[in-house]
Amino acid sequence: MAENAARRDLHPADEIRAYGKMTQSGAPVSTIARAFAVSEKHVQRRLALAGLPDAVIAALAANEISLGMAAAFTISMDAARSLEVLELCKSRDWSEHQIRRALKPEAVKSSDRRACFVGLEAYQAAGGRVSRDLFAEDVLLDDPDILDTVSTEKLAALAESYRDEGWKWVETSLENYIGYYQIEEGKFARLYKQEGALSEDEAARFDELTALEEAEALDAKGREELAALQAILEGRYSEAQKAHSGLILYVDPRGAALICAGLVRKEDKAAAIAAGLLTASQHEREDASKSPISQKLREDLDRVAQGARQHAILRDPELLFDLLAFQLSHALHWQKPFGISLGEVPNWPTTGAEGYALDPRLAEHPARDMQGKDLAKSFRAFRQKGSEYIRGELTRFLAAQYQGGEKKLTALVEKEVQPRTREIWTPNAANFFSRVSGPYLSHIWSELLDLAEDAPSAVAFDRFKKAEKAAQLESLFSDAATREALGVSKEQASRIANWLPEGMS
Known part of the structure; x- marks a missing residue:
């Protein structure tokens, strides 16, 4: 085999079989690599396929499946299932992904938010099995039911810790995000944390740490200190607020447990209003069938209230x-x-x-x-x-x-700020010259350099292809050496520095 490999490249299936036999006879990877004049990493990749069913390697040898498709079979330890999927993939022209899904239809990746939340150790401790996709470098969890159970139990235990903090109720959710829609759908009112305040020294330190964080120069200790100061600013829920509200605990897409707190259920709103924690809404303040206030008057009163807010913030x-x-x-x-x-x-x-x-x-x-x-x-x-x-x-x-706006107003503003288009824009091949016609480029060249239409240099330029003209003009505008070589005068240089296309102000 080694002699044959020296004369020609072996088929991957032949390599797999040869390397597998040598390994069974006790040859280490380094010896196999030297014998076949390949890298040890190459040998290791082929050996990873040596445990595949013979039928899969035979299909690879017959070019019925690709090497990548054969590699997809390494995630399965069920030889019978592998043979079933092999026949399916040959008849249906499946992709590598489809093969993996067929072999492990229920498996989830270790990047799944539930797996990130509970961790592989807890999952395996509960009896969960894992397999590895040796080539995609993925860990697959083969028992999603066990993963669900472990995840649910961990979330429930975490919920109990929040109940111990005094919340009226705590719920868990399978959603990966709790936002406006869920709050509205649940008809919850919302309480917010009571704001905290930083001392003068703490505020200065907060600004210092924030600047370091934005500059990506904050170490772990600094991040911890900044989080503590941020927590003070964010405030906390009072015991009275907790007594009238609850929270929903959920796991986000990254596997982090988060809470949406301060939620007042519909049946608890009256008590929260009585405790001064909520303000009654218009609908709750009035019974439409008995209210002495008409809708039109209500709109006027709302406008007055809005006026009061504007009047106050004006200060x-x-x-x-x-x-x-x-x-x-x-x-x-x-x-x-x-x-x-x-x-x-x-x-x-x-x-x-x-x-x-x-x-x-x-x-x-x-x-x-x-x-x-x-x-x-x-x-x-x-x-x-x-x-x-x-x-x-x-x-x-x-x-x-x-x-801009109205013409006279625009003129007034521009007189004040003096905009110069060429301050920020220089025409070049990509942004202008390649986007106009060749004759127009010849006209620009002659105009800028004061060339007569029949001047030799103008005639020579006009004979260029459009791309060459665009490149020459770009060099004229952007390269001082080109202008010097062409003998550009001060007046011409000024004209080039201020030139703008027709109709561009």
């Missing part, structure tokens, strides 16, 4: 500016505090960054999606970053919304 301009910056820099959807809608004001060409040097503040850090997030917590953290950061956010998002 705190800083809070208004902070809220506006927060809304602009975070995608709050329908939960926005101001009745202001953002439009899309495009500022990025389809050619991307080719020749384009827009201020990074206008091109990076899009508004963060806050779907399902605790906005009060996020806003507190946002304000903790300080007025300079907030004004920066407000400035860049307002600038990104600027689109």
